[in-house]
Amino acid sequence: VVTMKAAMEYPLKFGPDLQEDIDKWVQWVGDEAEKRLAEFFPSLPGETVQNYLWAHTVVCPNCQSVVPLSPNWWLSKTSNYAGKGKERKVTSDWYAVKPIPNPEQKRVDFELIKGKKGKPTTIITDTGEEYDPDTTTTIGRGVGKCPNCGNVIDDEVIKSQAQTGNFGHKLYAVAYKKGKGSLEFRIPESIDFDGIDKAENYIKNKKLDFDWNRLLPSEERFDGYSDRCIAYGLNKNSDYFNPRQLLTLVTYVEIINEAKVLMQAEYEWEKVEAIITYLALVLDRCVDVNCRLAHVNTMGPKIEGASGQHALNLIWNYPEVNGSSRLWLWCAEKSISDYIKLCELFGTKPHSTGLPGIEKYDPKTIQINSASADSLYHITDNSVDAIITDPPYYATIQYAELSDFFYVWQKRTLGDIFPDLFFNELTDKDREAVANPSRFRNMGENPEKLANQDYEAKMALAFGEYYRVLRPDGVMTVQFNHKESGAWDVLAKSLIDAGFEITASWAVSTENPQNLHQAQKNSVSSTVLLVCRKRDPNASQAWWDDLRTELTEALIGKTIKRSDGKYYPLPTQKKSQEDEEYISKLEWLEENGIEGINLYLSAFGPALNVFSRYQTILDSSGEEVRPEKAFQETRKAIANYRFRKLVETDTSGFDPLTQWYLLAWDAFGAREFPFDEARQLALAVGGFNVSDLVKTSKLIDSASGTCKLLTPQQRLKKRAFSVNPSEFSLTYLVDGLHAIIAIYEEEGVTPVRRFMEVTGLVSNDLFMRTIEVALKVIPCIKDEKKCLIEQKVLLDLWLAMDEIKGKVKIYDQLELQLGQLSLNFE
Ligand SMILES: C[S@@+](CC[C@H](N)C(=O)[O-])C[C@H]1O[C@@H](n2cnc3c(N)ncnc32)[C@H](O)[C@@H]1O
Known part of the structure; x- marks a missing residue:
């Protein structure tokens, strides 16, 4: 509801003029944040710190060293090329850190490695040293490795330390800029640790401060289906953040709530409501990228937020954005500057509100309500003109579980504005129409089965409600993936x-x-x-x-x-x-x-x-x-x-497998597609069993729900057909097609011609038709590297063999491509 208000209700009610007010208050919050948080984010003279890179740590059970855990030690892999060909210049460096064992101090230190791009996964430094940051990793598939003693640290050990509060954090790199220069990196210095200590002390001193504690999202987490964090001891919503991240975010909440009071002296309440809603959305973005669930994509490098996945995953090495000078305004820029674009989409002009052309409908009458689809108690029977619904799909996305991540923060900024939306401790998982097996644990039956039944029952109830409220001449669209x-x-x-x-x-x-x-x-x-x-x-x-x-x-x-x-x-x-x-x-x-x-x-x-x-x-x-x-x-x-x-003519004589093969290319236009689709198409064509496609005819390979059309060479290797004319049998036309492609690939045109003559394919009209249809349905791709071998060879053969050219028509698109080919030859 909050998102819909921001995306539809407010742009229509307030028009583009509101952008100015939003910007003003975004800036005000940013300025206040800078004042209040600067002491916790100190920078060295001349530089402005952008981000900090942290790794979670455990204690090695063998040598008692503190081990920072990271699946790679990359910092940035950006290369900017300028100029063409040999003249081009690489203007940016690649960065990584190298863990340096320090067994005496029972810790691991770091060295910064900076250089040019080496082989795909290495950095070459100015002194010619080559370093691959993927080879010094300290965790893979949940299992850690101590760089000091080489000991393997099992997943169970990591989890048990995490659950007993022994999970630490180590700062291993700092990203900064000098003036308007590009992003650079360094190893943390004492000034950085001072900022962190200060933040931790500040939080400790606030332990008994009632107002402060109300702003902390300390609700116990729902142990849900999409949760991968409780196993690592993240039991409260506030645990998603390291202490300074939490301090930053709580300070933002404090400032937004102060802004709410100040705004009331300036605007009508509805406008305050709108502006605060946008500020709360900026805060959501800050929460998303400034947490232990965010990660750095080193190509960029850019930060990817927790919401990028449909699960709550703890990230071993995570970023922290400078909360005083960067985080707030950067997140605002990425979201709230789009308000005016929303108005453009509606066509709302400056100094006006509502939809152009239907101004008589007062935009203030827009209502966005929240209710569960299975109980639309506020809507009378036969009263709605149109229903547009995009329902959840079984267990694919656990919306409510994932929403908690933001809900607890929105509650602290919007709870007094929309009390109806935020009166629950957390979001309502019981009413949600998704299949959520975590609600059915320990109930005797298979939780997945019960969850699916629950989902189907809720969907049936929701459709029943839609039927009740829709006018007899109304229309409903259901979006379905x-x-x-x-x-x-x-x-x-x-x-x-x-x-x-x-x-x-x-x-x-x-x-x-x-x-x-x-x-x-x-x-x-x-x-x-x-x-x-x-x-x-x-x-x-x-x-x-x-x-x-x-x-x-x-x-x-x-x-x-x-x-x-x-x-x-x-x-x-x-x-x-x-x-x-x-x-x-x-x-x-x-x-x-x-x-x-x-x-x-x-x-x-x-x-x-x-x-x-x-x-x-x-x-x-x-x-x-x-x-x-x-x-x-x-x-x-x-x-x-x-x-x-x-x-184009009579289809009789085509065997079902060949029909299936040609129709598969026709329908999917790709080598790989869902196996269920292959099965449905096999049922539609009839005359064979879908398992024949894998086992007998070896037309496809299938694994984990998808299947792949094998190339002629792959099928030949699996002995699906023979290229020896005396052993070849044309039970399936597709075998003939693949045989000539495979022969051409190995030996060229002459043996193809011989094979076609000896096997009689040259005078087989059905076979020529098969070539023609194959050329039509297998996609032609201009890019040589991505070109499909079947299409390429068939075209070559068509060009080279009059026996085929005389009987096989080529279509517009192919003609065009052939034209281009011959131009290239000249
Ligand atoms: C596929 S998503 C819709 C996404 C939407 N079209 C959009 O672009 O944001 C399904 C939505 O249904 C919501 N939902 C789940 N259970 C519901 C219920 N009982 N009543 C109303 N909405 C529900 C989920 O929270 C989720 O937002």
Whole structure:
């Protein structure tokens, strides 16, 4: 709710003018922080310390040395190149520290290593010394190593010391700047330790200060599913921070609360509420990056906050940002300067508020409420026009557990402003609609199973509430991150049971565009929007056998495309203008740029529409049919449709494995994709078992939920086929395809020609068609290094062999690429 207020309510209520007030108070808090905290963050003359690098420490049980734990000793790996070719200059240094054993003092010291980039993982110093900071590590996979005596320190020892309060911290490097210069590093000096001592003493003196203690987030932590810290003795929320980090953050809270009082003399309360909310969000960022759960990404170097992961992980070596001069303003710059951009998104202009064009709606009437989706008690029946929901997905993210990290701080700045949101000690895990096994420990049954059931029941309740509050003509969209087919079934079933009819689905690719053309991996990370409406309450029951044809027809049956771009089902509408044409829904989706796996996902909507129009659907034996069947039928229809389209003529004669292989490239456009998808596609094509793909035909390798299409060479090595003409059998066309690719790679064109002649492939039309389709579906990548071998070889063969050229058509995109190739040759 706080985030939504900041992202929507306030920009609409106060418009861009508020940015000035926010900036003013951000600066005020920053100035105050500097005054109050400067003594704890001293710098050497001429330098300004930016960050401190800390390592957690344990005592070696063998030699009693204090051992700083770190999985690597890198500080920075940035190289700035200027100029071109040989002229280019490296203008930045690489930095690391080297642990120096000091057994006499029972400690480990450090030496700074600075130099140029060596081989990928080394630094070369000015004296030519080569150092690899990954070789002097003191912890790996939870097991420590003492540099003084070489003793291995087991995970159990580390945990038990941590739990009994013997986990220490050692400062091992300081990052600073001189003027506007670039970031440099040094080994800590006494001035740095003085600052730390001062902070620790200050906190000790505050032990009995009631006001101070109220600001400390000392709530006991929830021992949750995403927690990896309690095992290391971090039992309270304040334990996420070292003493000086805590001092910094508590001081910020103190200052924000003072600002709240001062602001009231200047502004109406609503504005105070807004500005304090933004200050609280800056504080969240400070908490995120200035804790024992943050880490430094040495490429940059930049700090990555605790929230970068979906779990609470203690980081062995963590950063502390200078709390007096840098942390607050740096975090503010990264978040609050975006307020004005939010206003731009809404179109709110200076000196005005609300949405342009609908000014008559007073932005002050916007309400953002907090309630659990399973009990929308404040909303009356049949009253809501639209519901937009993005529900959690089983155990993927434990929102409430992770939110506690920020909740305890927000409570201390926003608790009096939004008492309803912060009256609980911690966030409410019991009402949360996620599968959280930690709530079901020691209950006799498998906690995961109970948690899943609890999640499904809560989702069903939430959809029931949505149904109750939605107007009869209202619309609901459900955002769903496609994971695996089973999840679709559960989601669709609970929507149908709640009384909804699913009328459309839209797949939106959420893959990072940079990864899109790598053709290595398709993680099927599409987000699907399901559009739902209330089903006719008098809907009848239907028989699956009748629906099956209706369902396929809904996808491939021709519809009229009107000149207005809409489409209407046949035969109710007639062509009214000459330029109108008949197309199917699948064709329509493709025309709208939906392709590959997104075509399958987007087609689930029309299929579910047929399915969800009925109250119940029964098979011939009277058993209830689940939505899963509709999805299977849809996949089958699309696989058929796509294959027909790819082959362009009769598809008979193509063996199922070859169909599967070509359709897999067509759908995923990548070598790697989820195994569950491979299985679903195998079911859709039919005629073989998914395990055949791995065991018999060796078309794929599968491991931990994903699978990879093997290259022709890999398959040959596994003896999936033979390149000896007398042993070769063309049971599967894909084997012929892979055989010629493998032969070409090893020996060139002539042996391919011979092989094709002896095996009769040269006069096999189906085989030529297979080459043609393969060239169409295997992605062509311009970058030579990333180019897929199958595509490259087939193109080479097409260019070199008239036998293939004469029978295999090449398509626009490939022609273009060939054109570029020949230009390059010239
Ligand atoms: C997938 S996330 C939504 C993310 C959101 N679209 C965004 O961009 O921030 C699911 C959200 O549902 C919330 N949630 C979990 N249980 C809930 C419940 N019982 N009632 C309302 N919301 C709940 C979680 O806290 C989480 O914020």
